Amino acid sequence: MDLGKILIDALRAALGVPAAAYAMSAIGLNLQFGYTGLLNFGHVASMAVGAYGLAITVDLGGPMWLGLIMGIVAALLLALLLGVPTLRLRADYLAIVTIAAGEILRFIVRSQWAAPFTGGIFGIQRFANPFFALNPIPPGRYGVGRLAWDARSAWVLLVGWALVALSFLLVARLIRSPWGRAIRAIREDEDAAMSLGKNVFGYKLQSLMIGGAIGALSGMFLAIDQQNVIPDSYIPLLTFYAFTVVIIGGPGSLKGPVVGAVVFWFLFELLDGIISSAIAQGWTGNLFETTDVGAVKFVFFGVGLMLVMVFRPQGMFGKKEEMLLDAQ
Amino acid sequence: MPSETPLNMVDPVPGVAKPDPILVVDSVKRSFGGVHAVDVHHLEVQRETITSLIGPNGAGKTTLFNLLSGFDRHDDGTWHLDGGRLVGIPAFRVARRGMVRTFQLTRSLARLTVLENMLVGAQNQPGESFWVALTGGWQSREKENIEKAMALLERFNLDKMADELAGSLSGGQRKLLEMARALMVDPELVMLDEPMAGVNPALTQSLLVHIQALRDEGMTVIFIEHDMDVVQEISDWVVVMSQGKIIAEGPPAHIAANPAVIDAYLGRHHGEHG
Numbered sequence: 095m096d097l098g099k100i101l102i103d104a105l106r107a108a109l110g111v112p113a114a115a116y117a118m119s120a121i122g123l124n125l126q127f128g129y130t131g132l133l134n135f136g137h138v139a140s141m142a143v144g145a146y147g148l149a150i151t152v153d154l155g156g157p158m159w160l161g162l163i164m165g166i167v168a169a170l171l172l173a174l175l176l177g178v179p180t181l182r183l184r185a186d187y188l189a190i191v192t193i194a195a196g197e198i199l200r201f202i203v204r205s206q207w208a209a210p211f212t213g214g215i216f217g218i219q220r221f222a223n224p225f226f227a228l229n230p231i232p233p234g235r236y237g238v239g240r241l242a243w244d245a246r247s248a249w250v251l252l253v254g255w256a257l258v259a260l261s262f263l264l265v266a267r268l269i270r271s272p273w274g275r276a277i278r279a280i281r282e283d284e285d286a287a288m289s290l291g292k293n294v295f296g297y298k299l300q301s302l303m304i305g306g307a308i309g310a311l312s313g314m315f316l317a318i319d320q321q322n323v324i325p326d327s328y329i330p331l332l333t334f335y336a337f338t339v340v341i342i343g344g345p346g347s348l349k350g351p352v353v354g355a356v357v358f359w360f361l362f363e364l365l366d367g368i369i370s371s372a373i374a375q376g377w378t379g380n381l382f383e384t385t386d387v388g389a390v391k392f393v394f395f396g397v398g399l400m401l402v403m404v405f406r407p408q409g410m411f412g413k414k415e416e417m418l419l420d421a422q
Numbered sequence: 423m424p425s426e427t428p429l430n431m432v433d434p435v436p437g438v439a440k441p442d443p444i445l446v447v448d449s450v451k452r453s454f455g456g457v458h459a460v461d462v463h464h465l466e467v468q469r470e471t472i473t474s475l476i477g478p479n480g481a482g483k484t485t486l487f488n489l490l491s492g493f494d495r496h497d498d499g500t501w502h503l504d505g506g507r508l509v510g511i512p513a514f515r516v517a518r519r520g521m522v523r524t525f526q527l528t529r530s531l532a533r534l535t536v537l538e539n540m541l542v543g544a545q546n547q548p549g550e551s552f553w554v555a556l557t558g559g560w561q562s563r564e565k566e567n568i569e570k571a572m573a574l575l576e577r578f579n580l581d582k583m584a585d586e587l588a589g590s591l592s593g594g595q596r597k598l599l600e601m602a603r604a605l606m607v608d609p610e611l612v613m614l615d616e617p618m619a620g621v622n623p624a625l626t627q628s629l630l631v632h633i634q635a636l637r638d639e640g641m642t643v644i645f646i647e648h649d650m651d652v653v654q655e656i657s658d659w660v661v662v663m664s665q666g667k668i669i670a671e672g673p674p675a676h677i678a679a680n681p682a683v684i685d686a687y688l689g690r691h692h693g694e695h696g
Contacts, residue, residue: 267555272541272555272560275534275542279538282531282532285493286530286531288513289524289525290514290517290603290604291514291607
């Protein structure tokens, strides 16, 4: 087992595209779930409409900047569509509607009917060339030792982490303002917030829209990196990755989603490396085959997540005393 | 003891007109299934008084509160605050119009600090809108609001807890906080739903003093209460509900002796069966 290589690969993931994408996605989800108390189980839908908004616009001959705007606009419209009928109802309804909406959206874009625009099950490829044409970084390797990226990846990562920083600053500014105090009040008790003159529905809708727009940003970023949108990559699992990131980092903490994403992808790849090399070396006997790596990894991850929920429900950066209040 | 009020001249009969009503309720109805939870023909609440709303369990007191404050949908009727129609207006707008209510089960915003709880009550903070929050320029108002909040907290003896999470307060302290927070709204009319429920006698006395202070500062108070001693002590006027209807109203002394009220509490035919 080459522990060095496994570690390098884990670090590469922790600082790489998936971590940046999930940091963004989780920042959006954290605004909705951690600060406003909205159970959005369809966060993947905002990532999907962002990616498709961009890909379809460029595919139809539009410029890339317009595609980026269309992706954001699509996410805002989706949030309106989901939020207006459900946000006046109890929290559980939003959860039900959003998880269904995410799947409905995926089935629509992969359908034969939508194929002229979405490319059906094959999706849309190679729409981000203008983005890579803008790359100012000269060819070469950038990094330390074996932990290095080529110019293309370095450009993607530079933009990705800049977007993470931007999303972070946006949410931090909002949360530290009276607007943020109002949405936290709504998370604690909607009726109390209403009795104090707060437009609960309006705030929840705003939070859903802003979180959705940040989710779309993450979806577009992933799609640009892969030069590819495929309907079946937008499965509910992505939402639950984002929730895992939020929970590891601590719901309702500003830096939680960012650090949570780094830790999540580090552990995810580390586990992958250790399990695959353990199976390859035959340490598991004939219990597992190399094709079982994914499944075994998820078993460990599930157990790990449960342990976090039991022993550190506030995550890495949540406040313990806040968690204790829930027990009262 | 009730102070000298213009209510001395008012006839103690249900639905009677008051000289200077701040709240006027007309034909408000609400039924759940076949049960008429609220069926109030006419009610006026005199400005700058303490009016208590009493009645047996299930009389419709809280439902009436919910209707008037926009927390429940009415089936029929109208009501006006200071001449302005409030019918069908969402709860948050009712609060902004100056009519603030509290809840039977205290609703502190547990994971906000005591001071933050207070600041949520302030109505004049432009930073609560998304664009102002983003562009800035709300800090000076925040400073004013913090001063106002601290003064109120001091009055309610909570100033030392300002930075504690509200969820860590005792039950009694939460009652005080909820009342103080309602005052941050600068209400004209305060509706308190059983403010003394589950509170120890010492704190009850202190809450009574606070409620009287509200009236003396020019606010109007309506409160739901079960303890007749408390009602006798601080009310200027008492309204009695039973089965959704107002069956009696008048000064506290008059109500205590009213046979209809005794009937409502003890059952209609208690006299006949001994």
